[in-house]
Amino acid sequence: MVTTPDAALDRFRELLRIPTVSLDPDAPDADGTAFLHFHDTVARLYPHLHASLEREVVAEYSLLYRWRGRDAASPLVLMAHIDVVPVVPAEWTHDPFAAEVVGSGDAAEVHARGAVDDKGSLVAVLEAVESLVAEGFAPERDVYLAFGHNEEVAGDGAQAIVEVLRDRGIRPSLVLDEGGAVVEGALPGVTVPTAVIGVAERGVMTVHLTARELGGHASTPPRDPATARLARAVLRLHRRPFPTRLVPPVRAMFETVAPHTTGPLRRVFASIGLTGRLLVKVFPRLGPELNALVRTTAVVTELSGATGANVLATSARASVNVRLLPGDTAASAEARIRRVLGDPLIEVEVVSASDPSPVSPWSGPAWDRLVAATLSALGDDVLPTPYIQLGASDSRWFTAISDHVYRFTPFHLTRGEREALHSHDERIRVGSWLRGIGFYRDLLRKS
Incomplete structure (x- = not known):
């Protein structure tokens, strides 16, 4: 060869x-x-x-x-x-x-x-x-x-x-x-x-959020159609992300790179035991990769509704992709999603899940x-x-x-x-x- x-x-x-x-x-x-x-x-x-x-x-x-x-x-x-x-x-x-x-x-x-x-x-x-x-x-x-x-x-x-x-x-x-x-x-x-x-x-979950109604013609919509309830649920989930925290491997990563960091961040990373709580609040603003290192993430990836443009949806569904930071579990994430939504009319179904x-x-x-x-x-x-x-x-x-x-x-x-x-x-x-x-x-x- x-x-x-x-x-x-x-x-x-x-x-x-x-x-x-x-x-x-x-x-x-x-x-x-x-x-x-x-x-x-x-x-x-x-x-x-x-x-x-x-x-x-x-x-x-x-x-x-x-x-x-x-x-x-x-x-x-x-x-x-x-x-x-x-x-x-x-x-x-x-x-x-x-x-x-x-x-x-x-x-x-x-x-x-x-x-x-x-x-x-x-x-x-x-x-x-x-x-x-x-x-x-x-x-x-x-x-x-x-x-x-x-x-x-x-x-x-x-x-x-x-x-x-x-x-x-x-x-x-x-x-x-x-x-x-x-x-x-x-x-x-x-x-x-x-x-x-x-x-x-990180662990991974797929969660379905579903809102239901009787359906009918779009020319006579109800006061609170399923699509509107689902939209509110999606916005609540987006506006209330999982809390940030510093897990041991990420702490070790920043301690490792500290001697090779310029400016004030060198001291910040070296003393991350003291500065960690502040850093995890700043990281989400610095890009999606840093955000994902310090929190469980949840994002809606699919939306479905009615079968036609002039038809009321009998059910409207959103698929949520959840990535679990070590320390979180599928059960704890599901419980938090339910609390954040605060709407008993939104069905929450865990389709698949594996813990970190x-x-x-x-x-x-x-x-x-x-x-x-x-x-x-x-x-x-x-x-x-x-x-x-x-x-x-x-x-x-x-x-x-x-x-x-x-x-x-x-x-x-x-x-x-x-x-x-x-x-x-x-x-x-x-x-x-x-x-x-x-x-x-x-x-x-x-x-």
Whole structure:
């Protein structure tokens, strides 16, 4: 196999062109052809890996690989997911499944759905393992590659993989999934690139708010139609957000970056035990990412009403996406939503919910391995720090079998690149992606 950067990039682009859009969980006859094609293409592109690792398909389309080491105990698990979110092609500057390279040199960008979320990590893992196997490297302990197929729809792929491992009595010493990245400018006043490593992730809930009425013709509306009651409920929820607070990993993050912060913020972060109550009130004004670090968030994402423009709605519904900060629970969030609405005529239904994950330690051997790989591959000027993962990932299922579950995407990502996730013009710089391969190689060599 040719292992030049250009050859690695060609393999990356080939896999990005396969439209592995998440399968509809409510459609039992959903077409999984793209996922099967992805499986076959991976097997063709990475022959050394497939000659040395054991592969099994789980839950129809997820992939689990085992790389046997000298010791089967306390293995390393590297995670990623195969599926990507849908696209609206008209919104994209470049074809989302063409994987075009824009620009040249280290700053060239690959534009494609999944470039960062999450085929960037998946293919970087494959490249790292393929090259190490080709070099004759054998890990000290077993390594598992766990690639779920339906992370974007909170599906059962990763859960099924966890059950397979649990049934075999496997308890990983380190699990690494997508999550934080190397960022600059995300934290106010911080002067160095920061590798934010998720030690926990927020829980996620979907809540339906529903108002009902008899319906009828829109020419004779009632005094208080269902749509008006629902609108009031939505505004109440928006105007009374969850309270802010400082959770231990976020406190540790600001204590870590304090020596690398300019101006008065340096002293503020260093003494966050005293200043924390004030900071959490200021952070929501500084941007959505900082807001999400210090409070449970709730936002209405879908609205539905009548079937026609001249028809009164017999029911009007709002879907609320809730992301739970550690310390909150689905039950406590539901109770607060009911209090805020204060309207017994608004039905509150929790459609799905998972509580925040346990918090993994940011000290000890597992953490030290992540930090060492970060510094060696991504730059010794990078500052690793604990972090709360803002979105949900497949890694939350692995907390059932490991106390050391982390969330880190080993790429330097600009604000624009982060904002393009789940949006149009998703992209990654080629140089950043290639350095990510080095991160996985270094982490594997320490397995």
